[in-house]
Amino acid sequence: MTGQTWERVPIDAQSVEAPLSQAAVFLVVAVEPDDRALAHVRETLATVDDLIKTVGFRDLAGRLSCVVGVGHDIWRRLAKTAQMPAELHPFKPIVGAKHQAPATPGDLLFHIRAERVDLCFEFERLLLAALGEAVRVVDAVSGFRYFDARDLLGFVDGTANPAGHDIPAAALVGEEDPDFAGGSYVVVQKYLHDMTGWNAAGASAQEEIIGRTKVDNVELPDAGADAQKSHKTLSTIVDEDGTEHDILRDNMPYGDPARGEFGTYFIGYSRRLWVIEKMLERMFVGDPPGRHDRLLDFSTPKTGTTFFAPSRRVLTGLCGG
Incomplete structure (x- = not known):
């Protein structure tokens, strides 16, 4: 990141900057349309920090955390004013000449992370029990850290992440x-990989597609x-002033070999929503247009949803506190 940096993470920010974990759950839910459900969701969101302490205290080294993301439509229902984050809007579908990034529903995102799978499991279980019939689950994915932070395609993921004092400036x-x-x-997207096609491509072609050695x-x-750009190049965003804009990724592999399911759950945190949107546009439309990210020939997005993870102060306000 070559732009402005901050000295430290704001004290009331959610745990966006939590270090890469061994396990994660990506839980997306929709809130039922009645006012009673909305009131119950408010009450439950107000207790998330307490629930983290309840579960996380069983193993403090497990580093349990949960970031709550709020979608555009439910923000309007939760907030007592019309004011909302300047760039917050629903995920915009992207239609390229060959590939598409779909928009899928979702009011709330719970990004649950820990060093132990059981901590994530227990937190998700208690959270859904607390939310009850006020919500319905849209998507739930359990991710895991794969060897030395690699995706199931065999490449290290998240190499370009900002670190240290650069994280707040980017995220x-x-x-x-x-x-x-x-x-x-x-922004979250669930990708499924064609592992048969990917493996048939061979290591040299894979490296050209990704832009890194395997x-x-x-x-x-x-x-x-x-020329045809690599995934690494297409996902690097530089503005008209020559400033490179980073995002913070915490992608996780997920899958079920018995079902032939192998994927990556993309999650990107950004100070500016337009940075992620520009990145996806370059991948799906191409730069120049028509030369899409060749990774998409093997990885298909099944979901696409945008949220805003407010500071704890703003989240408390949405909960009626």
């Missing part, structure tokens, strides 16, 4: 939207301006 809203400072825009994760040179 947390600042003075440009002061009422929502400390919050973060969140074994030692060394970055390969960028292609020319009009």
Whole structure:
């Protein structure tokens, strides 16, 4: 990140910057349309921090955390005013010449992380029990850390993540939207991989597609301006002033070998929603248009939803506190 940096994470920010974990659950729910359900959801959201303590205290080294993301439509229902984060809107579907990024429903995201699968499981179980019939589950994915932070395609994932003091500057809203400072825009997509086709492509072709070497994760040179760009290059966003804008990824592999299901759950946190949207546009439409990210020939998105993870202060306000 070559732009502005912050000295530290705002004290009331949610645990967006939590380090990569061994396990995670990505839980997306829709809130039922009646006012009674909405009131119950408010009450439950107000107890999330207490629930983290209840479960996490069983093993403090397990580093249990949960980030709550709020979608555009439910924000309007929860908030007592019309004010909302400046860039928050529903996920915009992207239609390329060959591949599409669909938009799928979802009011609330719970990004649950821990060093132990059982902590994630127990937190999810108690959370859903507390939410009860006020919500319905839209999607629930259990992710796991795969060897040395690799995806199921065999490449190290998240190499370009900001680190240390650069994380807030990349992932947390600042003075440009002061009422929502400390919050973060969140985009999630569930990808399924064609492992048969990917493996048949061979390591050399795979490295050209990703833009890094497979074994030692060394970055390969960028292609020319009009040449076919790698995934690494297409997902690097530089504005008109030459400033590179990072996002914070916490992608996780997931799958079920017995069902032939192998995938990556993409989750990106950003200070600016347009950065992730531009990244996806470059992948699906291409740069130049027509030259899409060749990774999409093997990885198909099944979901696409946008949220805002507010600071704890703003989340408390949405809960009626």
